[in-house]
Amino acid sequence: MSGTQAPLVAFEGVQKTYDGETLVVKDLNLEISKGEFLTMLGPSGSGKTTSLMMLAGFEVPTHGDIKLGGRSLKNTPPHKRDIGMVFQNYALFPHMTVEENVAFPLSVRKVNKSEQVERARKALDMVKLAGLGSRRPAQLSGGQQQRVALARALVFEPQLVLMDEPLGALDKQLREHMQIEIKHIHESLGVTVVYVTHDQSEALTMSDRIAVFNDGIIQQLASPSDLYENPQNSFVAHFIGENNILNGAVESIDGAFCSVRLDSGEQITARSVNVGGVGARTSLSFRPEKVDIEGVGPDHPNRLPARVRETIYLGDHMRVRMQVAGNDEFTVKMRFRAGRAVPRPGEEMFVSFAAENCLALDPVA
Incomplete structure (x- = not known):
């Protein structure tokens, strides 16, 4: 949260259990600023949707408190929280026209008919659905129905809009288009959005900040670029973007960097991010686009022998799958350049990487 402005939303020591034993949300402390687009990202069962449902009022915290605008929501029913909701299944009324669906929150609030219209x-x-107000939801495409649901959530000008996997039912191209549309609407209105998804590319595209959930805990809370470039543990490194892993043990630590002896015997220098000390096990994280496979002299400090297993043409780049230091699925994204030879399956070569692009993290089991 920037500056000294009070948060619009505050989770304070929130826990949730359904059976009295297993905590689905373990100890959630999270502040969300007014006008922010915050995404709760994580795999199924990580606690992200439960957290959103507690904020909406459809679930009750077992422990802790949730505040909206500085006021506790403990005794506030969902319909009095001034929160707009957008669901994956749209939840439109089939017997109403599109315009009536959008106006429904206004009718509930006793707004006069002419103002509703x-x-x-x-x-x-x-x-961008002007002129379609007289149609029924069944006469619209999935993408149009999602736009209606979004318009209905925004029509009464709530201070907060919650979105639970709203694009999950759409095809890839339409989903990507709607991501940009929602982002533009957010920017133009300045409304605060809390968005839940398991799709990391969706979160990276749309968010001001992302809270990465796993096992009922926020693993890291940061901007999209910071999460991608500086993951603080192996779970975040794996869940955000593509990632290569090599395992080893820490031999020495020198400031921000450490020397690691790989299980395959090679020694390399890495950025020390989350290691337990000299002798501790570590997993090294490499982004495929940060690894090079050509033009490296034999004295380069981080240079490993590799054997090409497969090359896949993807238009603007080539994915090269290699065997590196015992990892048969090590992947490099190789951009096309004039005169650059394409590696061939079975070819032996070297991969290299700068120490700052190799992150030493907690060991992967």
């Missing part, structure tokens, strides 16, 4: 049409125009 005006605000509903304005909201539909905002999501």
Whole structure:
């Protein structure tokens, strides 16, 4: 949270259990600023959706408190929280027109009919559905139905909008298009959004900050670029983007860097991010685009022999799958350049990487 402005949303020591024994959310402390787009990202069962449902009022914390605008939500029912909701299944009323669906939150709030119509049409125009207000939801495509659900969540101008896997039912191309649309709407309105997804590329595209959940705990909370470039543990490194892993033990530590002896015998220098000390096991993390496979002299400090297993053409780059230091699935993204030879399966060569692009993290079991 930037500056000294009070957070719009604050989770304070929140825990949740359904059976009295297993904590689905273990100890959630999280502040969300007004106007922020925060994504709760994690695998199924990580606690992200439960956290969102507690904020919405559909689940009750077992312990701790959730505050909205500085006020506890403990005794506030969902319909009085001034929160808009967008679900994956849209939850539109099939017997109502599109315009009536969008106006529904206004009718519940006793807004007069003429203002309902005006605000509903304005909201539909905002999501690029002007002129479709008289149709029924069944007459719209999936992407159009999702836009209606978004317009309905925004029409009463809530201070907070919650989105639970809202694009999960759409095809890849439409999903990517809607990501940008939602981001633009957020930027133009300045509304605060809390977004839940298991799709890391979606989170990277849309968010101001991402809270990475696993096992009921936030593993790391940071901007998309910081999460990708500086993961603080092996789970985050694996879950955000593509990643290569080599295992070894720490031989020495010198400031921000350490020397690691790989299980295959080679010694390399890595950035010391999350290691237990000299002698401790560590897993080294490499992004495929940060590894080079050509033009490296024999004296380069981080240079490992490799055997090409497979090359895959992907238009703007080539994915080269290699055998490196006992890892048969080591991947390098190789950009095409004029005159650059394409590696052939079975070819023996070397891979190299700068020490700052090799992260020494907690060991992967």
